[in-house]
Amino acid sequence: MSLRLLWFLLLLFVGCVPVLVVNRIVLAAASANEIQSRINRIQNQWLIVANQVSRSGYVDNPQNEAIDAELVQMANLQDGRVIVVNRSFRTVRDTYEIDTGKYNISESVLQCFSGKASVNYYKESGYIDFAQPIYSSDNQQVVGVMLLSASTASAEELKEKLADRMLLLEIIEFVFMLIAAAVLSGRMVRPFKRIADSLTKATENPLEEDIRDSGFVETRAVSDAYNKTLKRLRQLDDSRQQFVSNVSHELKTPITSIRVLADSLMGQEDVPVELYREFMSDISEEIDRESQIIDDLLTLVRLDKSQAELNVTQININELLEAALKRLRPIAQQKNVELILESFRPVVAEVDKTKLSLAVSNLVENAVKYNNRDGWVKVSLNADHKFFYIKVADNGIGIPEDAQEHVFERFYRVDKARSREAGGTGLGLAITRSVVYSHHGAIKLYSRENEGTTFTVRIPLIYIA
Numbered sequence: 173m174s175l176r177l178l179w180f181l182l183l184l185f186v187g188c189v190p191v192l193v194v195n196r197i198v199l200a201a202a203s204a205n206e207i208q209s210r211i212n213r214i215q216n217q218w219l220i221v222a223n224q225v226s227r228s229g230y231v232d233n234p235q236n237e238a239i240d241a242e243l244v245q246m247a248n249l250q251d252g253r254v255i256v257v258n259r260s261f262r263t264v265r266d267t268y269e270i271d272t273g274k275y276n277i278s279e280s281v282l283q284c285f286s287g288k289a290s291v292n293y294y295k296e297s298g299y300i301d302f303a304q305p306i307y308s309s310d311n312q313q314v315v316g317v318m319l320l321s322a323s324t325a326s327a328e329e330l331k332e333k334l335a336d337r338m339l340l341l342e343i344i345e346f347v348f349m350l351i352a353a354a355v356l357s358g359r360m361v362r363p364f365k366r367i368a369d370s371l372t373k374a375t376e377n378p379l380e381e382d383i384r385d386s387g388f389v390e391t392r393a394v395s396d397a398y399n400k401t402l403k404r405l406r407q408l409d410d411s412r413q414q415f416v417s418n419v420s421h422e423l424k425t426p427i428t429s430i431r432v433l434a435d436s437l438m439g440q441e442d443v444p445v446e447l448y449r450e451f452m453s454d455i456s457e458e459i460d461r462e463s464q465i466i467d468d469l470l471t472l473v474r475l476d477k478s479q480a481e482l483n484v485t486q487i488n489i490n491e492l493l494e495a496a497l498k499r500l501r502p503i504a505q506q507k508n509v510e511l512i513l514e515s516f517r518p519v520v521a522e523v524d525k526t527k528l529s530l531a532v533s534n535l536v537e538n539a540v541k542y543n544n545r546d547g548w549v550k551v552s553l554n555a556d557h558k559f560f561y562i563k564v565a566d567n568g569i570g571i572p573e574d575a576q577e578h579v580f581e582r583f584y585r586v587d588k589a590r591s592r593e594a595g596g597t598g599l600g601l602a603i604t605r606s607v608v609y610s611h612h613g614a615i616k617l618y619s620r621e622n623e624g625t626t627f628t629v630r631i632p633l634i635y636i637a
């Protein structure tokens with residue numbers, strides 16, 4: 173169901189139903205009022221006539237033409253019938269000439285003889301019956317009864333006329349409301365249409381334009397939320413493009429070197445074997461680099477793809493750290509860097525062994541690589557009831573303040589030449605952070621230039637998927 177249709181029906185309902193109800197009520201009240209005032213009017217006249225009849229002694233002498241004319245006129249005026257009954261319940265005058273001479277002992281007649289006039293309104297048959305006692309000339313006793321049946325047809329007619337007029341007004345009102353509801357409902361859904369249009373445009377022209385809507389508070393909230401999403405998507409898109417261009421650049425660098433080396437070999441004649449050997453070993457080094465970058469990239473992509481791929485088991489972290497340090501010891505010895513492991517307590521935790529080893533190795537490798545000769549690297553392990561903490565501290569070259577927030581970014585290196593010389597790809601810390609995050613952990617760094625760097629890693633002892 174469309175929102176517009178809903179609004180349309182609602183407006184139409186709200187616009188028409190109260191009017192209809194009020195009209196019905198007004199009509200009923202007007203008609204009741206009309207009947208009542210009619211009763212009052214007739215009753216007044218009827219009383220006057222009854223007085224005349226009483227004074228003239230008409231009951232005993234119905235030949236009185238003046239009074240008779242009066243009665244006939246009354247009957248005609250009210251579009252009804254007048255009956256006069258005498259003391260012995262015999263009808264002495266009927267303007268319809270049907271009941272003359274017959275007995276009439278109806279309830280209202282009986283009531284009148286006990287002095288009670290009555291008025292009865294018969295809604296269905298459309299008549300009001302008046303019964304009025306006729307008194308003797310000394311006003312002492314009831315000598316007869318006058319009955320008047322007055323038709324309410326004219327009141328009904330009035331009511332119908334009124335109803336007709338109301339119907340006309342109602343039709344006009346309905347048509348007016350129809351138009352108003354169509355216009356208003358269109359107006360109410362217009363902001364939604366605008367947003368839908370903007371969204372369609374935005375998808376045709378991805379991530380380019382913000383959508384704007386200042387129509388209603390609610391629709392503005394929608395467009396604001398959308399714009400926020402758009403902003404985030406743009407950021408993601410930017411970083412994706414940045415990443416792709418970085419990857420291409422990084423992958424191209426070794427290839428360019430290989431090409432230069434190969435070209436220079438081919439461009440010379442009678443190249444000495446030693447030079448061949450030297451160049452070939454350089455080429456081989458570049459190939460190693462290329463495959464290192466590809467390996468790291470693949471690792472990163474795999475880590476990004478899903479955490480479900482974590483192969484979590486109970487691992488002794490102390491042993492894991494020892495093994496990692498053992499692998500890096502030869503590199504440390506080259507620079508005469510002292511590698512120290514400090515375990516405060518035995519720690520067993522649920523981790524992915526291979527990935528955590530990789531993360532720790534990256535940290536320790538950096539601490540050795542970006543160190544001075546004869547420096548030291550301290551790795552420590554501690555735990556509380558919830559987490560274990562690995563700290564990798566060195567007294568190496570440190571990381572400048574402004575670079576600290578960037579070192580975890582892919583391909584970011586403070587000193588490109590130095591990193592390259594040390595065989596780095598700029599992906600190590602990105603991989604480490606990704607591993608730590610996939611274990612729901614945290615990583616922080618403290619560093620001072622020329623004094624040293626400390627990375628701390630905090631990982632929960634129990635893995636929660």
Ligand SMILES: Nc1ncnc2c1ncn2[C@@H]1O[C@H](COP(=O)(O)OP(=O)(O)O)[C@@H](O)[C@H]1O
Nearest residue numbers: 538539542570579585586591596597598600601
């Ligand atoms: N312990 C450290 N001391 C000084 N600089 C560091 C240290 N660890 C990382 N860095 C800086 O952070 C950069 C990013 O590190 P990383 O992602 O491991 O890439 P890579 O080691 O391949 O260059 C390094 O190039 C280096 O400049």
Ligand SMILES: [Mg+2]
Nearest residue numbers: 538596600601
């Ligand atoms: Mg590294």
